[in-house]
Amino acid sequence: MGFLHRHRGLTPYLLLAPGLVYLTFFFAVPLGFLVHQSLESGNFDIGYSFTWAWGNYSAAIRGYGAQFARSFEYAGIATVLALLFSYPLAYWIAFRGGRWRNLFLLFIVAPFFVTYLIRTLAWETILADQGPVVRILRDVGILGSGGRLLATSVAVVAGLTYNFLPFMALPLYVSLEQMDGRLIEAAQDLYASRWRAFLRVTLPLSLPGVVAGTLLTFIPAAGDFINAQLLGSPGQHMIGNVIQSKFLELIDYPAAASMSFVLMATILLAVALYARAVGTEKLTG
Amino acid sequence: MTDVYTRRQLLERAAAGGAVLTLPGFLAACGGTSSKSGSSSHKLAKTLNFSNWTLYIDVNNKTKRHPSLDQFQKQFGVRVNYTEDINDNATYFGKIQGPLSRGQSIDRDIIVMTDNSRYPSLLIKKGWVEKLDKSAIPNIKNLQPALQHPGWDPNRDYSLPWQSGLTGIAYNDKLTEPILTVPDLLENPKLKGKITLLQGIGDTMPLIMRANGDDPTKVTDASWSRAIKVVEKAVHSGQVRQFTGNDYAPLLAKGDLKACFAWSGDVVQLQADNSHLHWNLPKDGGGIWTDNMLIPNGGNVYTASVYMNYVYEPKVAAEIEDYVNYICPVVGAKQVLLKKDPAIAKNTLIFPTKQMLDNADNIDANALNNEKYITQWQNLITS
Numbered sequence: 001m002g003f004l005h006r007h008r009g010l011t012p013y014l015l016l017a018p019g020l021v022y023l024t025f026f027f028a029v030p031l032g033f034l035v036h037q038s039l040e041s042g043n044f045d046i047g048y049s050f051t052w053a054w055g056n057y058s059a060a061i062r063g064y065g066a067q068f069a070r071s072f073e074y075a076g077i078a079t080v081l082a083l084l085f086s087y088p089l090a091y092w093i094a095f096r097g098g099r100w101r102n103l104f105l106l107f108i109v110a111p112f113f114v115t116y117l118i119r120t121l122a123w124e125t126i127l128a129d130q131g132p133v134v135r136i137l138r139d140v141g142i143l144g145s146g147g148r149l150l151a152t153s154v155a156v157v158a159g160l161t162y163n164f165l166p167f168m169a170l171p172l173y174v175s176l177e178q179m180d181g182r183l184i185e186a187a188q189d190l191y192a193s194r195w196r197a198f199l200r201v202t203l204p205l206s207l208p209g210v211v212a213g214t215l216l217t218f219i220p221a222a223g224d225f226i227n228a229q230l231l232g233s234p235g236q237h238m239i240g241n242v243i244q245s246k247f248l249e250l251i252d253y254p255a256a257a258s259m260s261f262v263l264m265a266t267i268l269l270a271v272a273l274y275a276r277a278v279g280t281e282k283l284t285g
Numbered sequence: 286m287t288d289v290y291t292r293r294q295l296l297e298r299a300a301a302g303g304a305v306l307t308l309p310g311f312l313a314a315c316g317g318t319s320s321k322s323g324s325s326s327h328k329l330a331k332t333l334n335f336s337n338w339t340l341y342i343d344v345n346n347k348t349k350r351h352p353s354l355d356q357f358q359k360q361f362g363v364r365v366n367y368t369e370d371i372n373d374n375a376t377y378f379g380k381i382q383g384p385l386s387r388g389q390s391i392d393r394d395i396i397v398m399t400d401n402s403r404y405p406s407l408l409i410k411k412g413w414v415e416k417l418d419k420s421a422i423p424n425i426k427n428l429q430p431a432l433q434h435p436g437w438d439p440n441r442d443y444s445l446p447w448q449s450g451l452t453g454i455a456y457n458d459k460l461t462e463p464i465l466t467v468p469d470l471l472e473n474p475k476l477k478g479k480i481t482l483l484q485g486i487g488d489t490m491p492l493i494m495r496a497n498g499d500d501p502t503k504v505t506d507a508s509w510s511r512a513i514k515v516v517e518k519a520v521h522s523g524q525v526r527q528f529t530g531n532d533y534a535p536l537l538a539k540g541d542l543k544a545c546f547a548w549s550g551d552v553v554q555l556q557a558d559n560s561h562l563h564w565n566l567p568k569d570g571g572g573i574w575t576d577n578m579l580i581p582n583g584g585n586v587y588t589a590s591v592y593m594n595y596v597y598e599p600k601v602a603a604e605i606e607d608y609v610n611y612i613c614p615v616v617g618a619k620q621v622l623l624k625k626d627p628a629i630a631k632n633t634l635i636f637p638t639k640q641m642l643d644n645a646d647n648i649d650a651n652a653l654n655n656e657k658y659i660t661q662w663q664n665l666i667t668s
Contacts, residue, residue: 043656044407045654063664121535124532124536125535125539128541129540129541146478148478150541151478151526232527234525234527234665234668235520235668237667241667242663242667245663245666245667247379248376248379249375249659250660251378251379
């Protein structure tokens, strides 16, 4: 320990080292390869070579703009829905859950004990044409007699919302649970109605959770391809489906790599705008 | 033969969850280093590493062992290290192409890939598979005549069939009158939104082309564009609900689909629970595909060839066939089964008639590897 005593300033860096090394090897280096690959040209038969092929990027945007736009649209709707469903849920568990809190949290996480694919396939049963949900919607006239949910954009968004809901609910719970209940009491002592106390005290204090939750939900949802593949129909595929098909079926690695970058850049831009809009201090709490 | 699973059970689902995130460049940096060259000496190795699709070989339900493999070990002293790690051609190819492209061994002596995907022909073209040692495979004479000269490996220098399967139309007689032709499937207004086609070019296109009066075994630009227009029209009219892998099976069983393109082996399984399901080759012709054993570079050619010879023994082939629900490529296996398990021997989905085989085509391997075609097809199914 003598070394650390003498160089106390080094301690934080030593503690950071494992994480930095990990990120370098498993994030930065592959990312570098990906950039390199995205600028290659050729095809699988003759091989790919590095040619600064920026055209891959414009081809990705020009050819698959619809799927990019759809990815953000579906992910955006799913994120808003997940927020609307999760907030009351997290609120109730945090303030009314009592000693059952941990059990309720377990219920939220429970679906994660099942494989992602199987969870999504379960929705094929829930939304089946002959299933109970569709029957009820038909009976009340929301769906026409031949209407269906499966293989529609509604099913894709529903699947996304469900699959990423815990990523929204858990950060919300954490930020609500940490809140000092006396602040709400104080607001009420100052003649705030319960609704006003919620708007002026609870909601602002839970904003870091809202921000973390929306990011954790939106980012993976935008890149998802399983929900669109299993619950969607032609005309409802997302950019993840295109990347998968470029990579595995066409064996066109540069196209797949450049699309991944366009996706990543667009998400980063969206996140930056979002952070600016809500204020960065909210991001970090 | 009551297993509810089929080889393709997790086909596209597994593909979906598969190795999509690892790019080859990254693999190149972190890949293995083992590199043994293919051995052609006539000396048996101690073990044979065999990668196959799931649930695709005989199993003793009590011991969970594979009798035909145990017998091989007893007879030749070679232990078979049998791995069921192939769920999807594209994903498996994605996994092995990195090491193979760098001249490294993938530590397998036999792998099995489907010839209605582009990958078996690609492996040969790239020089990533070894030639069989035919001097060790006298039983090659038992190969079904119809399978002896595929376009992508005309003399079977690199490949031998493991099993074949048929692609046709399945329908549910509770929900629709019999659907026996492709135009009926794609245009009948009563089926709107209630049908699916298959995701693979090699699965869907032979049926479409035969219905158009074109020859799927010799695809031309003209016959291709006729076929893609037919599919496009059916997609844009809303007739086609989805393009599926094996996931059409639960939809068909539940009644969400009235009819769909389907693999014979799957429907045999589904019929056990739902007697309303039927499967036929379309009147104009259906598809046939074959899973082929291949020896990847670095594999032990002699040992692998000795094993292939062993499974081409009609008695052994019959033993495997008695468990697997697909089409047996070995002449003589049927005669063995007629005594042992006549119900299997008489099932035309396992031992199809000559007429059925004549009415089913595999697709032109050149079309499977035509980038323009693949791009058009993928753009349509991921639109």
